[in-house]
Amino acid sequence: MRKRAATIGAALAGAALLFGATPASAGEAGAEALSCKTSAGSTGGWAECTGSGKWRAKAVCDFESDKYSERVDQKSGTVRVYVPDCTFNIERVVVELL
Template sequence: MPLIGVTAAPASAEVSAQALSCVTSAGSTGGWAECTGSGRWRAKADCVGESDKYTSWVNQNGGTTRVHVPDCTFSIRQVVVELG
């Protein structure tokens, strides 16, 4: 049977570890990470020409959580999920 109404997240990358499944997206200067499941994680903005920027740690016990990374001043390369 064909799948109907299924769409992919824009410019995403998936990470699976612990009991988490994560998707990330980056735009011109910012982005987000969204994880489903359980675990401890944070998102990092890989910025161009300046230090990387981080969200606070998320202690997730199920469900889905989306966090937005702090905007980079110039541009962003990618959003990365770090496990803790």
Template sequence: MRKRAATIGAVLASATLLLGATPASAGTSGTLALSCKTSAGSTGGWAECTGSGKWRGKAVCDWETDKYSERVDQKSGTVRVYVPDCTFSIEKVVVELF
């Protein structure tokens, strides 16, 4: 009975490691498929990515909620999106991957 419990425990631990590794691998491959740069001015900015993947630009605004560009399902090439302007000022623009 102890051997069976130990075997079941080992199988569950292996399954947990495998399941935990799958999302990380998917996130890593998405990150490697895109090369992005961003720019922020006084109230607005843009994000530009080269490669392939799903993403959107996010304006991190001061004193109000963050604002988002449209989502991009990019197959290849370079795409630039402009984030909506913040009312007061913008802290930075970041790229969110899906």
């Protein structure tokens, strides 16, 4: 019984390591490939990224759901996208890697 528990425990630990490492390495690769800056005004804003990767900008709005820009599949260079305006106030603009 101890042998079985040890085998199951090792398998679960290996699976957790495998699944835990995959998203982190994908995120690190995306972060290295893009350099982004954002700006937010009273109700709107933009995000501008240089490099390559798939991303979109999110407007974090007060008192309503967040709003998103179109998705960008950027091969190189610099791309700026504007987020849809919030009705009341925008807190910030965030870049989401896809």
